[in-house]
Amino acid sequence: MFFELYWQYFVTGLILYGVTRMIYIYMDRKQKNQLGEQKKNEDFKTPDQLAEIDGEVSEDSENDFTPALPHDLKHIPLCYTKLPTDEMIRRSEEYYKLMNQRRTVRTFSSEPVPIEVIKNIIKTAGTAPSGAHTEPWTYVVIKCMEMKKKIRNIIEEEEEINYKKRMGKVWTTDLRPLRTNWVKEYLTEAPYLILVFKQMYSYKENSEKKLHYYNEQSVSLAVGILLSAIHYAGLVSLTSTPLNCGPALRSLLGRPSSEKLTLLLPVGYPAPDCLIPDLQRKPLEEIMVEI
Numbered sequence: 303m304f305f306e307l308y309w310q311y312f313v314t315g316l317i318l319y320g321v322t323r324m325i326y327i328y329m330d331r332k333q334k335n336q337l338g339e340q341k342k343n344e345d346f347k348t349p350d351q352l353a354e355i356d357g358e359v360s361e362d363s364e365n366d367f368t369p370a371l372p373h374d375l376k377h378i379p380l381c382y383t384k385l386p387t388d389e390m391i392r393r394s395e396e397y398y399k400l401m402n403q404r405r406t407v408r409t410f411s412s413e414p415v416p417i418e419v420i421k422n423i424i425k426t427a428g429t430a431p432s433g434a435h436t437e438p439w440t441y442v443v444i445k446c447m448e449m450k451k452k453i454r455n456i457i458e459e460e461e462e463i464n465y466k467k468r469m470g471k472v473w474t475t476d477l478r479p480l481r482t483n484w485v486k487e488y489l490t491e492a493p494y495l496i497l498v499f500k501q502m503y504s505y506k507e508n509s510e511k512k513l514h515y516y517n518e519q520s521v522s523l524a525v526g527i528l529l530s531a532i533h534y535a536g537l538v539s540l541t542s543t544p545l546n547c548g549p550a551l552r553s554l555l556g557r558p559s560s561e562k563l564t565l566l567l568p569v570g571y572p573a574p575d576c577l578i579p580d581l582q583r584k585p586l587e588e589i590m591v592e593i
């Protein structure tokens with residue numbers, strides 16, 4: 303009875319509801335499409351590019367990468383022992399004194415060093431923190447003299463051009479007191495050369511690509527730890543950056559295009575007649591700001 307009397311109102315109400323619902327769905331879809339379009343239009347940028355470090359991370363689109371870590375990664379209790387304050391002060395002083403003796407060395411002895419030591423220092427470098435725990439580093443250790451000679455040839459050839467042309471007058475004048483030039487005996491004298499490659503990305507076991515966040519910073523942190531491990535082990539090193547040699551050395555060593563040469567470190571004992579520039583380090587007041 304009731305429905306028969308007022309059916310027009312029911313039908314009108316239903317029509318109004320239907321139309322409102324359709325308008326709502328239409329507006330919602332339009333908004334989502336606009337957002338999608340906006341996302342597509344923004345060039346895909348890796349975190350390193352966003353942080354304005356360098357633009358040579360990858361040309362792939364975001365969809366080519368898969369998560370670096372499992373979404374259900376387990377969290378476990380930290381293994382930590384708190385030190386008494388005086389012990390903490392004593393240790394920090396002791397470590398400072400030890401590290402303050404580290405010097406960059408350019409003349410090496412060819413005396414052999416056990417590979418075990420090199421393996422331990424690289425394992426130590428491997429403890430460095432890295433972006434999303436991607437561990438974006440490869441340490442290529444060269445012991446073979448033939449390979450050292452090839453590396454030296456590539457580097458000396460490029461460095462001669464660097465010193466004579468690319469580096470310019472200000473740079474070469476700044477370097478003169480350090481007595482460096484393009485002749486690099488250490489490349490064949492030192493028992494080991496460690497070439498540090500940063501990995502911009504890698505492939506997982508299932509061949510999916512994994513993006514390496516902050517690979518530049520991660521490798522720099524790892525090399526800092528590597529340098530302290532070299533020093534603690536009683537060896538010396540030189541943090542060299544062979545300019546313009548990266549691609550040639552990468553292909554010589556058969557490293558993939560996802561990697562870029564960051565540093566080359568000869569490692570060994572100093573030559574008996576080793577000289578170092580008489581340089582002083584900045585005092586704490588100059589390097590620390592306390593707020």
Ligand code: IYR
Binds near residue numbers: 477482484542543544
């Ligand atoms: N890479 C060159 C030049 C060089 C550049 C700087 I900056 C140094 O502190 C030292 C050297 C070379 O190894 O000779």
